[in-house]
Amino acid sequence: MATKYVYSFQEGDGKNKKLLGGKGANLCEMTQMGLNVPPGFVISTEACLRYLDDKALPSELMADVRQHIQALEKATNKGFGDANNPLLVSVRSGSAISMPGMMDTVLNLGLNSQTLQGLIKHTNNERFGYDSYRRFIQLFGKVALGVPDEAFDEHFEAVKKRVWAKYDVALGVPELKEICDLFLQVVRERTGRPFPEDVFEQLEIAIQAVFNSWSGRRAVDYRREFHITPDMANGTAVNIVTMVFGNMGNDSATGVGFTRNPGTGENQMYGEYLVNAQGEDVVAGIRTPKPVQDMEAEMPSMYQQLVELRNKLEQHYREVQDYEYTIEKGVLYCLQTRNAKMNATAMVRTSVEMVQEGLITQHQALLRVNPEHLEQLLHPRLDPERTAAPLAQGLPASPGAASGKCVFDADHAEILGRAGEKVILVREETKPEDIHGFFAAQGILTSRGGKTSHAAVVARSMGKPCVAGAEGIHVDTRAREAIIGDTVLHEGDIVTIDGSLGHVYLGAIPTIPPKFSEELKTLLSWADSVAQLKVMSNADTPEAAAKAVEYGAMGIGLCRTERMFNASDRLPIVVEMILANTPKERQVALDRLLPIQRADFYELFKAMAPRPVTIRLLDPPMHEFLPTESELVEQLEHLRHLQTTVQGMSNLMSTLRLMSDVTVPQNLPAPFDLSGEDLIKQGLMKREQMLRKVRELYEVNPMLGHRGVRLGITYPEIYAMQVRAILEAAADCMRDNVPANVEVMVPQVVTLQELRHVKQIVNDTQTEVEQQRGVKLNFKFGTMIEVVRACMRAGQLAEIAEFFSFGTNDLTQATFSFSREDAENKFLPLYIEHGLLRDNPFEVLDVNGVGQLMAMTVEWGRKNRAGLKVGICGEQGGHPASIRFCHHIDLDYVSCSPHRVPIARLAAAHAKLLEDKYVVE
Amino acid sequence: MATKYVYSFQEGDGKNKKLLGGKGANLCEMTQMGLNVPPGFVISTEACLRYLDDKALPSELMADVRQHIQALEKATNKGFGDANNPLLVSVRSGSAISMPGMMDTVLNLGLNSQTLQGLIKHTNNERFGYDSYRRFIQLFGKVALGVPDEAFDEHFEAVKKRVWAKYDVALGVPELKEICDLFLQVVRERTGRPFPEDVFEQLEIAIQAVFNSWSGRRAVDYRREFHITPDMANGTAVNIVTMVFGNMGNDSATGVGFTRNPGTGENQMYGEYLVNAQGEDVVAGIRTPKPVQDMEAEMPSMYQQLVELRNKLEQHYREVQDYEYTIEKGVLYCLQTRNAKMNATAMVRTSVEMVQEGLITQHQALLRVNPEHLEQLLHPRLDPERTAAPLAQGLPASPGAASGKCVFDADHAEILGRAGEKVILVREETKPEDIHGFFAAQGILTSRGGKTSHAAVVARSMGKPCVAGAEGIHVDTRAREAIIGDTVLHEGDIVTIDGSLGHVYLGAIPTIPPKFSEELKTLLSWADSVAQLKVMSNADTPEAAAKAVEYGAMGIGLCRTERMFNASDRLPIVVEMILANTPKERQVALDRLLPIQRADFYELFKAMAPRPVTIRLLDPPMHEFLPTESELVEQLEHLRHLQTTVQGMSNLMSTLRLMSDVTVPQNLPAPFDLSGEDLIKQGLMKREQMLRKVRELYEVNPMLGHRGVRLGITYPEIYAMQVRAILEAAADCMRDNVPANVEVMVPQVVTLQELRHVKQIVNDTQTEVEQQRGVKLNFKFGTMIEVVRACMRAGQLAEIAEFFSFGTNDLTQATFSFSREDAENKFLPLYIEHGLLRDNPFEVLDVNGVGQLMAMTVEWGRKNRAGLKVGICGEQGGHPASIRFCHHIDLDYVSCSPHRVPIARLAAAHAKLLEDKYVVE
Numbered sequence A, B: 001m002a003t004k005y006v007y008s009f010q011e012g013d014g015k016n017k018k019l020l021g022g023k024g025a026n027l028c029e030m031t032q033m034g035l036n037v038p039p040g041f042v043i044s045t046e047a048c049l050r051y052l053d054d055k056a057l058p059s060e061l062m063a064d065v066r067q068h069i070q071a072l073e074k075a076t077n078k079g080f081g082d083a084n085n086p087l088l089v090s091v092r093s094g095s096a097i098s099m100p101g102m103m104d105t106v107l108n109l110g111l112n113s114q115t116l117q118g119l120i121k122h123t124n125n126e127r128f129g130y131d132s133y134r135r136f137i138q139l140f141g142k143v144a145l146g147v148p149d150e151a152f153d154e155h156f157e158a159v160k161k162r163v164w165a166k167y168d169v170a171l172g173v174p175e176l177k178e179i180c181d182l183f184l185q186v187v188r189e190r191t192g193r194p195f196p197e198d199v200f201e202q203l204e205i206a207i208q209a210v211f212n213s214w215s216g217r218r219a220v221d222y223r224r225e226f227h228i229t230p231d232m233a234n235g236t237a238v239n240i241v242t243m244v245f246g247n248m249g250n251d252s253a254t255g256v257g258f259t260r261n262p263g264t265g266e267n268q269m270y271g272e273y274l275v276n277a278q279g280e281d282v283v284a285g286i287r288t289p290k291p292v293q294d295m296e297a298e299m300p301s302m303y304q305q306l307v308e309l310r311n312k313l314e315q316h317y318r319e320v321q322d323y324e325y326t327i328e329k330g331v332l333y334c335l336q337t338r339n340a341k342m343n344a345t346a347m348v349r350t351s352v353e354m355v356q357e358g359l360i361t362q363h364q365a366l367l368r369v370n371p372e373h374l375e376q377l378l379h380p381r382l383d384p385e386r387t388a389a390p391l392a393q394g395l396p397a398s399p400g401a402a403s404g405k406c407v408f409d410a411d412h413a414e415i416l417g418r419a420g421e422k423v424i425l426v427r428e429e430t431k432p433e434d435i436h437g438f439f440a441a442q443g444i445l446t447s448r449g450g451k452t453s454h455a456a457v458v459a460r461s462m463g464k465p466c467v468a469g470a471e472g473i474h475v476d477t478r479a480r481e482a483i484i485g486d487t488v489l490h491e492g493d494i495v496t497i498d499g500s501l502g503h504v505y506l507g508a509i510p511t512i513p514p515k516f517s518e519e520l521k522t523l524l525s526w527a528d529s530v531a532q533l534k535v536m537s538n539a540d541t542p543e544a545a546a547k548a549v550e551y552g553a554m555g556i557g558l559c560r561t562e563r564m565f566n567a568s569d570r571l572p573i574v575v576e577m578i579l580a581n582t583p584k585e586r587q588v589a590l591d592r593l594l595p596i597q598r599a600d601f602y603e604l605f606k607a608m609a610p611r612p613v614t615i616r617l618l619d620p621p622m623h624e625f626l627p628t629e630s631e632l633v634e635q636l637e638h639l640r641h642l643q644t645t646v647q648g649m650s651n652l653m654s655t656l657r658l659m660s661d662v663t664v665p666q667n668l669p670a671p672f673d674l675s676g677e678d679l680i681k682q683g684l685m686k687r688e689q690m691l692r693k694v695r696e697l698y699e700v701n702p703m704l705g706h707r708g709v710r711l712g713i714t715y716p717e718i719y720a721m722q723v724r725a726i727l728e729a730a731a732d733c734m735r736d737n738v739p740a741n742v743e744v745m746v747p748q749v750v751t752l753q754e755l756r757h758v759k760q761i762v763n764d765t766q767t768e769v770e771q772q773r774g775v776k777l778n779f780k781f782g783t784m785i786e787v788v789r790a791c792m793r794a795g796q797l798a799e800i801a802e803f804f805s806f807g808t809n810d811l812t813q814a815t816f817s818f819s820r821e822d823a824e825n826k827f828l829p830l831y832i833e834h835g836l837l838r839d840n841p842f843e844v845l846d847v848n849g850v851g852q853l854m855a856m857t858v859e860w861g862r863k864n865r866a867g868l869k870v871g872i873c874g875e876q877g878g879h880p881a882s883i884r885f886c887h888h889i890d891l892d893y894v895s896c897s898p899h900r901v902p903i904a905r906l907a908a909a910h911a912k913l914l915e916d917k918y919v920v921e
Helices: A017-032 A045-054 A061-076 A113-123 A126-143 A149-162 A173-191 A199-214 A217-225 A279-284 A292-298 A300-317 A344-356 A362-368 A371-378 A410-418 A432-440 A454-462 A518-530 A542-550 A561-565 A571-579 A583-608 A629-658 A674-697 A709-714 A716-735 A752-773 A788-792 A808-816 A820-826 A828-833 A847-864 A880-888 A898-913 B017-032 B045-054 B061-076 B113-123 B126-143 B149-162 B173-191 B199-214 B217-225 B279-284 B292-298 B300-317 B344-356 B362-368 B371-378 B410-418 B432-440 B454-462 B518-530 B542-550 B561-565 B571-579 B583-608 B629-658 B674-697 B709-714 B716-735 B752-773 B788-792 B808-816 B820-826 B828-833 B850-864 B880-888 B898-913
Strands: A006-008 A040-043 A089-094 A105-109 A237-242 A253-258 A270-275 A321-328 A331-339 A395-398 A401-407 A423-427 A443-446 A466-468 A473-476 A481-484 A487-490 A494-498 A503-506 A534-538 A556-560 A612-616 A741-746 A779-785 A803-806 A869-872 A893-896 B006-008 B040-043 B089-095 B105-109 B236-242 B253-258 B270-275 B321-328 B331-339 B395-398 B401-407 B423-427 B443-446 B466-468 B473-476 B481-484 B487-490 B494-498 B503-506 B534-538 B556-560 B612-616 B741-746 B779-785 B803-806 B869-872 B893-896
Touching: A006 A017, A006 A061, A017 A040, A017 A045, A017 A089, A017 A237, A017 A331, A040 A061, A045 A199, A045 A237, A061 A199, A061 A237, A089 A199, A105 A126, A105 A199, A113 A126, A126 A149, A126 A173, A126 A199, A149 A173, A199 A237, A253 A292, A253 A300, A270 A292, A292 A300, A300 A321, A300 A331, A344 A362, A344 A371, A344 A518, A362 A518, A362 A898, A371 A898, A395 A454, A401 A410, A401 A443, A410 A423, A410 A432, A423 A432, A423 A473, A423 A494, A432 A454, A443 A454, A443 A494, A454 A466, A466 A494, A518 A898, A534 A542, A534 A898, A542 A583, A542 A898, A556 A561, A556 A583, A556 A893, A561 A583, A571 A583, A571 A674, A583 A612, A583 A716, A583 A741, A612 A779, A629 A674, A709 A716, A709 A752, A709 B828, A716 A741, A716 A752, A716 A779, A741 A752, A741 A803, A752 A779, A779 A788, A788 A808, A788 A847, A788 B808, A788 B850, A803 A847, A808 A820, A808 A847, A808 B788, A808 B808, A820 A828, A828 B709, A847 A869, A847 B788, A880 A893, A880 A898, A893 A898, B006 B017, B006 B061, B017 B040, B017 B045, B017 B089, B017 B236, B017 B331, B040 B061, B045 B199, B045 B236, B061 B199, B061 B236, B089 B199, B105 B126, B105 B199, B113 B126, B126 B149, B126 B173, B126 B199, B149 B173, B199 B236, B253 B292, B253 B300, B270 B292, B292 B300, B300 B321, B300 B331, B344 B362, B344 B371, B344 B518, B362 B518, B362 B898, B371 B898, B395 B454, B401 B410, B401 B443, B410 B423, B410 B432, B423 B432, B423 B473, B423 B494, B432 B454, B443 B454, B443 B494, B454 B466, B466 B494, B518 B898, B534 B542, B534 B898, B542 B583, B542 B898, B556 B561, B556 B583, B556 B893, B561 B583, B571 B583, B571 B674, B583 B612, B583 B716, B583 B741, B612 B779, B629 B674, B709 B716, B709 B752, B716 B741, B716 B752, B716 B779, B741 B752, B741 B803, B752 B779, B779 B788, B788 B808, B788 B850, B803 B850, B808 B820, B808 B850, B820 B828, B850 B869, B880 B893, B880 B898, B893 B898
Parallel strands: A401 A423, A423 A443, A443 A466, A534 A556, A534 A893, A556 A612, A612 A741, A741 A779, A779 A803, A803 A869, A869 A893, B401 B423, B423 B443, B443 B466, B534 B556, B534 B893, B556 B612, B612 B741, B741 B779, B779 B803, B803 B869, B869 B893
Antiparallel strands: A006 A040, A040 A237, A089 A105, A089 A237, A253 A270, A253 A321, A321 A331, A395 A466, A401 A494, A473 A481, A481 A487, A494 A503, B006 B040, B040 B236, B089 B105, B089 B236, B253 B270, B253 B321, B321 B331, B395 B466, B401 B494, B473 B481, B481 B487, B494 B503
16 A cells, blocks of 8 residues: 555544654644534655655655645635636745744745636725735745745835835735736746746645655754754655635634733633734834734724634643634634643743643643743843843853842952942952852853852852853952953943843843742742652852752752852961961861861851751862962062062161151151051962962862862861761750751762771761760761772672762862863863753753763662762762753752752652653763 | 690691691601701690680690600600700791791700709710800790890800900800800890790790790781782691701701702702701801702712602602701701792793603692793893982883983984983883983883873883883973982983883893793793783884784784874874864865874784784874973963064064164074964964864863764764775785784774664675775774773674674773772872772782673673673783683683783693682672
8 A cells, every 4th residue: 555645634543743843733723623623634744755765756746735635625615726716835844843934835836827817806905915925926836936035026126116005905906916917028038938837846846845845954954953863753744734714804803813922821822823924024023913802892803713713722731832723704613733832930830720620730831841941930030121232242050130239359349248239240260269259249240261160169159140151351469450352341330241142231221120939939849759869969168058948949958168258257267277387276276277177067057957968078179278379479469569668768767867867757657668568478488388388289180189088088187077067066956955967978088098097087976976975976887989999899889888879070170080170171072062062061950971871880889888878079960961860860859059959849840751752861 | 535736747737828838838748758947846736725715825735835845855766855865846937838937946954053064964065065055045034035135145245255255156065054044044034034944844835836826916917918818828837847957067068959940940959068067057148058069078978868769859849949957966957948039040940840850730830930020031131230229219110221322302203212322211201202212211200190000001012111200300391400309410321220110220231131932932832832821012113013923922902093193203193184164174184094093904914813912993092292381381372482582583683683782693594584483373373273173182081081982973984094004004914915813893882873883884894995906805803892882882882893892991991980090190009008909900900890891892792792702902901910800701812912922821821720710790
């Protein structure tokens, strides 16, 4: 039996979008559910593929088409090519996945010099007839015959100009007639043949043209851009539908509608219509359409039919629909429907309400919403009504928008911030010691660095907007100004940044605050009840912890204690600790840090109680807390110059005093007095000492250097202080009846022996604290898994570790031997462009490499400790695709920055609901 | 039944060294094979362990001992404690593994005031009697009763002084009698009790003392130092043996012997003896022993017996023996035997000769020799007769010894080297651009850096001695001198370095050249026939390739093409290539490099044909070929100063010329003429350009940076040039009938797509070369496995790669997240010291982490490509323990530096022969 290529709307399978395309399948489905759809049929995508392979239509295809045209003639009581009562059709593309505007469509097909007269007679509207004809000639000429639009437009504009017509509607029948003749002539000249009069010839050419448009450049580019692969959509179907006309008088109209408000999600009639108009008039914007509510008064019975249509569509599809209709002489035809695209607010509201209305289940509601879209709801956005043009463009490094005064250093940001000013911290790039500036600022703008630069990572973790690497901006910190093209930004000038798009604006642009609506809360509570993965948050401060709780985090999966060291009241003590030459000197500094850390931990435990809080012991290499070598060298040079100047002034004064005829003041003002000299000497000594230390601590590859547990082993007193601070804070919580839930985590572990070594410190400290406080402490001890060897030794590590937490930032670097900072600046963009890697593995978990290691780690770890708790705390932990993988390998939790928590909660539910469909290559 | 603790020499199992100790087992075995061993018995190690546990001798032990003493009495016809004809015994320790000098021994036990007289009567030698007695009192006093030696020595020296005796032998009977009385008094005073007269009490105390010495501090330290674990030796046995005396007249003697010459391996009588002496006299060095050959004339029948003894020992043990004997009144007693310790020369020669004599099999011969010991045979050594003391101490970074003139930079080394001078390159540290200095020098000495510093790694790969990190040396390159304490080394002064020990000497110390003897060749040929692993060599030059072939390498497993770039005639072209701003500019430099590389490859293929040669495409990051930022900044500063000076001179001359009364020369000499100024300008420009590039190429973590295949993808023209050079060289070989065996290898691969990308370059180039040359090329295409992700994707990579080569240097860094340079300087020593890691994983393959990854890689790779060839080319590939693992996971080959090839060949044979015993934790 020959392959069946053509399906009437009565017979096509409404679920088979791959075969019939999305539009075709929906037309079949609507027809079969009894909606008034103009008669028509679909030529399948299989025919398209066959055509593209063979470079010719399948031999039997046109015969089938003729049969289906006959059926249309019968149903409409019209004749295709009939000079009295002609049947006109539209020929539309439609693949399994909507590719708006990418492929071709022909309307009014079936018109020729004969049928034109029949149309005019039948509609009793000569202008309509000629207007339809000239539109058909141009569209067919362009799409099917390859004549460029300009060849037609040239004549059209010439005629319009001649008759002083500003708009098309001003053209009368004589001009339209003339234009039709000119157009036919254009086709003859350009193609060397007359415009086809045979309507079947027209049809055949149009079908081929639609098929060809699948492999046209636009369509191919679109599919590549949006990652549409052949398994998702392959080939286009062709929909041949009887033309109906909304421009047949005041009982005719055309319109588009959404079954609910796509901006707010409200359950109401929503859409626009035009009386006595064709669909393309709505698009052309020549007349302003009316809101659908007006139809109730204007065409009450039609309005009732429309309400019915809308209800039937939603009842049937159980999804908000975006539909098109035409009313021809009081008869409502539905021409198209598809699932509506909506913003996140509307998606969330409709999801919840459709459940409440019994239309869909909670699971369906969850799956409707793309977790990434929630991002829109969690950050302030720029007012979409803004008219200002961006002044500069950088990378969208942390979403959200903010306005404030420019400041060029962290100290100043802090001062202004404390004074209640809104500020934007503007730097060439940021460093850990700028952290107090981050706290104080509304947003961060840098001229160097990528999406994973320090500025970007820290801003994201704080949920503050950041535009990074805005290379057009030249920041001159010393002059306290930034230059953008011709504009000079002085300190205090107001700027606005949009971290979602990477835009920088001069002045304050109004922002729309984020909404954490009741519907979102409801939806996320459903997500929590479905999800298997728990969602924790990375948080280093009580403020971040509070945010995390607000967003529904079930605990803190990662508290980076070093972030606590960077605050301006602590950093000097930390520097003192690093500069110490003996363990005894170091202990003095540590003794000062102990109460500060203890208080930090107490606040954190309290904010989260009774949820778990995982504290990671010190991780970064020591030199990260010190200025860089070149900074110190520069400071030393300045101080030495100052010293020379001060000494010169002092000498000068002494000399002057010896001259009897000169009266000089008794004392020099500071800093030219002796005290100034002493201060300079102290400053020099301090910096020389630091410089020696910085050089001593220098590392060729700091990422692979002296950090994490390696520090805990070479300087056990540092870890001992931190553990004591944690356990004393836990004891304080017990005293205050705060149900603290404490976990101690060791970073960078590679051997069981390291873990044993730290465990010993923990045990000893526990014994001491318990004796001193007379309490029995209860906490967990675990390890980061962020070094490949730790994966290989997971079984052994699980002998001591009560939990594992994957540090996928470092683990990815180690697995790829890619230094993130170097890779993202130097070769990673090219890798993605050339398809050597599908995604940036620092954003999306590399399932095949890093993920493979993780899967083995989980298996080996749980083999030695049944029920071992395992989570992830790398940046990828907040990414939906990564979360699906984490669910797949049976992790217990993911931990991400507070602002990603809602996204992760929904993604965790998706992961559970879709687990059967998950495939790892 | 009670445990049996005591075994007579007739009944003990000679193979059971764990139970009876090495000495005891051999005494049993010798007794049972009919050699004349003095009667005796062994108390087992089990008794020792029981004693140490219970803090008391097993209850039945002493009864058993008494029974065995009775047997001795019967056999010797003497009585233990018999005042007329006393039986004296020695009580000696002896564990399963020899721990020389670590545990205690008592001789002449059984003497007391009564039996002393019997001894005197029976030997008719009063002086002998008293001398034996005073020795026994002191030894027993010290070992069994804990009286310090000094307490005895004090009295002994006082008596000697009083009678003007210089040596002990000058003491007569009265003095010895007095000394015995004084010693007995010392014991009484120190222990509060009289010296035990009861001989069984003596015996019991002595047995306990020997047992206790197992857990004495010396023994415990020794076992820790030499990694002797309880499964190797646990507890000491006690050997109780009838005393025989070599000092009973001129028909008595004592001696030690080796069954073959332990210095040369020659099959000859070897050893020394003393007539009329006791064993300890030989050790005391009071009289000079005679070579055993003298005995043939002096005591012909004894000599014949000794020859027989030697023959029986070798025939029985089939191993060279180190034995002790005593001749008492014409009767030869064998007192001890054990396997001889020999140097590598002797081990190799005896192994081969014992096979030829039918004593052992080839397999046994191979297993006798520790592969690491071959190191001795492959490098020049310092004359062991040297008397000079080292001037400085560094790390033994590359073995061997060499003398030469100090030079302080590579250029000068090259100039002197070409002039035929022997030079030692002395640097603070070396860099890749010093490579020509390495070629020219006999050895390398640095004051900074560790065993894996650039100097060490390159020197090892060239087989040249290197002392690295000799921190006592201050190198002042500008002054062309080095300061070591008070000594100043000027350029041209002669030094000698010993890279095996890390010593530096002033002046020329004679060296002994290495021997690659016929016996070694024979042994290694046996090794090759047994081994399953092939042994290849890492070699970057035809010279190194020739060395590799000489040492038996079966091919080149790794040729690092970048080493070819560092030669002084190439580096400027490479720099030009790096500085290029466009692919076109870069191509100009590449076109100049192409013929140079092609010639390199041609020579290499020819030197190795028909053995395989694996060429690795460019690996290091570009900035490694450029000077450092600070070097450039310094050079620029100098040039600017020079520019000012030159301009000043020029101005000065112009001014002078204006003065009529001064006569000035017409032109300034260079560089103060105009040409000088131009040269300086050019130099400034070049360096400014380089500085910009260096800053552009800066990487935070170069180990994880823009290198390997990442370069091949961002600069495809570089890889294209290298591939062309390889394939054209292969075509040239075909033209010249050289059977080249070529393999192309890609470094740092992480995805299949990268490999595909490079394969495309290779395919395109192949097509071009084949067309141009009219030949069909045949070669292999493969990949390094040195990034963890490549391990995870091994199955995929094997779809394209025809071979894998593990780069375990980088793979170890990535698996541990340890930067080698940072780790070895900062925390690795502490890790090893604290037992957090057993070995430095950069020297010994980390079987549990890196090895685990390798095993999975091999399995997954071969699953997708049956018979995939897999090897290792990291430094660990030449390490015997690592080679055993490589065999275990079924690699095809190991590749190491040429000088490690013989070691690796033997280790590969060991791996095969011992495969059944191999266990991975």
